[in-house]
Amino acid sequence: MRIEREIREAAEFIGYPLILKPIAGAGSADTYRVGDKAELDRVIPLMRGVQEASCEEYVEGEEFTFDTVRRGKARLREHRGLPPEAHRDALLSGSAR
Numbered sequence: 001m002r003i004e005r006e007i008r009e010a011a012e013f014i015g016y017p018l019i020l021k022p023i024a025g026a027g028s029a030d031t032y033r034v035g036d037k038a039e040l041d042r043v044i045p046l047m048r049g050v051q052e053a054s055c056e057e058y059v060e061g062e063e064f065t066f067d068t069v070r071r072g073k074a075r076l077r078e079h080r081g082l083p084p085e086a087h088r089d090a091l092l093s094g095s096a097r
Helices: 003-014 036-046 082-091
Strands: 019-021 032-036 053-057 066-069 076-082
Touching: 003 019, 003 036, 003 053, 019 036, 032 036
Parallel strands: none
Antiparallel strands: 019 032, 019 053, 066 076
């Protein structure tokens, strides 16, 4: 969403709570959990410097990441936030190779 009107329209469609975050940027900078319309009114001015944003449904739960870097035949994979049994299962299934 590039403008305030689009953010508000998306919020009405998605409902609350929601996540409002920039499309480009580093990590979670300028990312907000918005619980209701009053909170959205407070957050929108904080997003003025953001050229394009994403408005998404907020889903509560654990977050896991899986990164892969490959150069030629060498691969580096990193699991973050996964419980130990998930690492073991990935190794046994061959998906961690």
